[in-house]
Amino acid sequence: MLNLEVAGIYLRNPIILASGFLGISQAIFERIYDEGAGAVVSKSISRYPMEGYRNPTIVVLENKSYINAVGLSNPGCEAFSEEIKTNDKVPLIVSLVGSDPSDFEIMTRKLDGSGIIGFEINLSCPHVQKLGLEVGDDPQMVKSIVETTKSNTTKPVFVKVGVGSTNILDISQAALNAGADGITAINTIRAMKISIDNFNPILSNKVGGLSGPSIKPIAIRCVYELWKKFKVPIFGCGGVSNWEDAVEFMIAGATSFQVGTAIGFGGMSVFNSISNGIVKYMERKGYQSVKELIGRSHKY
Amino acid sequence: MVDHTNTDIIRSVQIEKVIVETPSIRTIIFEDKYSVASMPGQFLMVWIPEVEELPMSVGIENLGSHKFGAVTVRKYGPGSTALYYKKGGERIGIRGPYGNYFSIPKNLRNALIIGGGTGLVPLVRLFGDLLNYHVNTTLIMGSRTKSEVLFEHKAQKILTDNKHNGNVAFSTDDGTYGDKGSTVDLAESILLSKKFEMLYTCGPELMMKGVQKLGERFSIPVEASLERYMKCAIGICGSCCINDRLVCHDGTIFDSNRLRQLTEFGVSYRDKSGRLSYFIPQR
Secondary structure, rough: OOOEEOOOEEEEEEEOOOOOOOOOOHHHHHHHHHHHOEEEEEEOOOOOOOOOOOOOOOEEEOOOOOEEEEOOOHHHHHHHHHOOOOOOOOOOOEOOOOOOOOHHHHHHHHHHHOOOOOEEOOOOOOOOOOOOOHOOOOOHHHHHHHHHHOOOOOEEEEEEEEOOOOHHHHHHHHHOOOOOOOEOOOOOEEEOOOOOOOOOOOOOOEEEEOOHHHHHHHHHHHHHHHHHHOOOOOEEEOOOOHHHHHHHHHHHHEEEEOOOHHHHOOOOOOOHHHHHHHHHHHHHHHHOOOOHOOOOOHHH | OOOOOOOOOOEEEEEEEEEEEEEEEEEEEEOOOOHHHOOOEEEEEEEEOOOOEEEEEEEEEOOOOEEEEEEEEEEEOOHHHHHHHHOOEEEEEEEEEOOOOOOOOOOOOOEEEEHHHHHHHHHHHHHHHHHOOEEEEEEEEEEEEEHHHHHHHHHHHHHHHHOOOEEEEEEEEEOOOEEEOOOHHHHHHHHHHHOOOOOEEEEOOOHHHHHHHHHHHHOEEEEEOOOOOOOOOOOOOOOOEEOOEEEEHOOOOEEEHHHOOOOOOOOOOOOOOOEEEEEEOOO
């Protein structure tokens, strides 16, 4: 009922762990899969290890949303390929971050032979200079990065876009023209939290990325516009907290959706509770396959 | 209106008092009802504005008849040193308490606590709780040297209040106070002469690994409070993972059954980038 195919990848369900959450260890990947996720996206991996920013790197807001500026901490592609070398169980998508095509060439070659099902290019991290969104706002750079990545793998390549200074449709167009198999939308949105007692921004980087229910309506709009224009596989991402949010993303046009922030409030059992909720919803509506939900709102 | 019941949201607290514990350790005391309601082994995320945010075991201090929250810090890195030098009247941010806490099984009669350095912070609290529950408890307090013995006055006060069933033993690396050598060696000699049904430990990981081995050898359950590099404290970032467990969310206390499954316990930890590093360098 929940199984489906996305860009040549077969998933047991459309619920995917979003990049940036929990994703550096094979043992944790296996636990998340056992908890019911259909696939897992790793933290963004860079060519060399990155320690990230000093704490505080995450600040909790009142409405079950977070602002984070972790700073893309990750073990680097060498250590990460060692980490996942035994993976034969988890449908794993590796998120990649870099500043130019050569980074992506080296990383794709290093990781392509590992037990992974695809790549997601992070063009939208909003809080690290020369990486992520600064790259993703340059359509020409997006094109060469996607072309380089695609020419070094036969696996599907998704491009994660964000709300930056360039229109999300223009960046997605550039990525799809260059051969991307799908779009992940959206990343976190630049945001701040300032202490009224101490007068200073709480995050060590001052500015971070907003995630959770606060950004869901924006993410829904982006997914809706992307589906309307391109009809390509889309991973919806941004504030999926429960099965209702998940259904909303799918009828907006998401082929699958990614869950992150909600884990901080509901724990890892959120994967199963979303599955169960969607199944009951489909039974009530009389649907046979979750694929029937995709883009359904566009009829109106 | 801010939701003051959501303990994940940083709350600003004013430092009431600072107590000098040893030449390198101080206790920072502040008003916080959530800290006062915490259990031994739980921790706070402590924000030192413009410097760091650190996980710290949460304590309770009595000033007069009023209970306050407290953290005990050893100056070490930039964050802990900045916190160490904070003065009364200054403000810090806290969130939490987070994590599970040491369990006290029903019908427990004899317990042995093995702590080293600032690992004693939750254990001295636990010592008091165990004695209040009428559990015969021996507390081993380990430190590098006599001047760094932490919380002796607290342990002595607990003993004074519970004369019948408590014992405290000391060990120092240099032999300047109590037994010379490790807390694990002292624990071993105590275990050879007396029966215990529970071992509790917190401190350097290789010391706790030694306690786990004693637990296996003497067939006694162990609870150990683990430490890993931590960012979020709410189970989402994965920085503090040990095998498939998250120290912030599944721990920090793990029992013998779980410790047996944690092949990284006493062997390796992840650095800030997430790479595995080893307690004892690998060949």
